[in-house]
Amino acid sequence: LTTELMMVIAQENLKAHIEKEKEKEALKDLINPLQVWIASASAPACYHLIPILTSGEVFGMHTEISITLFDNKRAEERLEALVTETRELASPVLRSVSICTKVEEAFRQAHVVIVLDDSTDQEVHSLEDCLRSRAPLCRLYGYLLENNAHDSVRVIVGGKTFVNLKTVLLMRYAPSIAHNIIAVALGVEGEAKALLARKLKTTPAYIKDVIIWGNISGNNYVDLRKTRVYKYESAIWGPPQYSHPVLNLIFDSEWLKKESVAILRNLTATGKQFRGILAAHSISTTMKYWYHGSPPGEIVSLGVLSEGQFGIPEGIVFSMPVKFENGTWVVLTDLKDIEINEKIMTRMTSDLIQEKLVALGEVIDFQPYKSGNLLDVMFYWAAIKTVLKHLL
Secondary structure (H helix, E strand, C coil): CCHHHHHHHHHHHHHHHHHHHHHHHHHHHHHCCEEEEEECCCCHHHHHHHHHHCCCCCCCCCCCEEEEEECCHHHHHHHHHHHHHHHHCCCCCEEEEEEECCHHHCCCCCCEEEECCCCCCCCCCCHHHHHHHHHHHHHHHHHHHHHHCCCCCEEEECCCCCHHHHHHHHHHHCHHHHHHEEEECHHHHHHHHHHHHHHHCCCHHHEECCEEEECCCCCEEEECCCCEEECCCCCCCCCCCCEEEHHHCCCCHHHHHHHHHHHHHHHHHHCCCCCHHHHHHHHHHHHHHHHHCCCCCCCEEEEEECCCHHHCCCCCEEEEEEEEECCEEEECCCCCCCCCCHHHHHHHHHHHHHHHHHHCCCCCCCCCCCCCCHHHHHHHHHHHHHHHHHHC
16 A cells, blocks of 8 residues: 555544544433533523523533522422423423432532522621621532532532622632632623613624623623724724724713713612523523633633732632633733723722621621722612612
């Protein structure tokens, strides 16, 4: 045989081997479905999340899943109704759906755990009580994740109350999988895109690279310095990949600096827009990126544990720019011209640090950062009222 012919045969053999291995993996997935657990499954977001998970959009049409709805005993009747509706979807990727109300059995062999907003049985009278009430549940979840879940379990925390805090507490109490616990920031990102789209009279999907810094459900900073809009009708029109910097199109500096900031802070503080649909979409999209990668070249916001990037203090969960690839995420530390003003950074980090210290009992009273800005004070008190409303 000639060398050239041998090379052709070798390539064909390699191709056949790769295809055979893929078939084996597909068969293995059919035998062992992906175990997906949803904690606090009686939350409104779960109702909208299940159809997305069972559509095949998140994990792929060749991956079967088994869903377990985990909540307390009082929610059992509601969960039973949810199980019935889920089965009636007749999804080709859904192997089974079941309920778990026994704490000791939670997260058994879980590959994916989605943590939604939780309720509390405790009577709370102050913000400090709210913060401290998060620790016992996160400690319990951490223990269960360490002892019951699969070694490579992926945990995604979504919701509208104390998202960063719950994520960092789960990392503390489940240290062996801390690198696989993340917080969803796409909801805030979506709110910002919708607001910009209304201002520019375009579609939110055409707006890319909005960066959310800081506390996902609290003090955060919506950074538009890298934000671009595609397919925008203007004097300059280009191919589909052509885009305009958003800041070059909005000439109303008063709107940018004050009105838009106030609107977004109000949405974060009240949680009015972050209900079932947006929460479910944000969680499922983040999970899809985690498994299949984010769109090439796009910036995604994600709550991850700080290791000192961008001058952020270590040991807190902070939303920052990332990209997803190869089953993990990479913080985009090489982005240029995104330095954060020291005052803005202090405003975001001080509250996150204090939330953690109060929750762990290391500090008794929460002292919010005060910049002297009336807007900051109003935002802080609105956030407290919303939290108490949800937990009382």
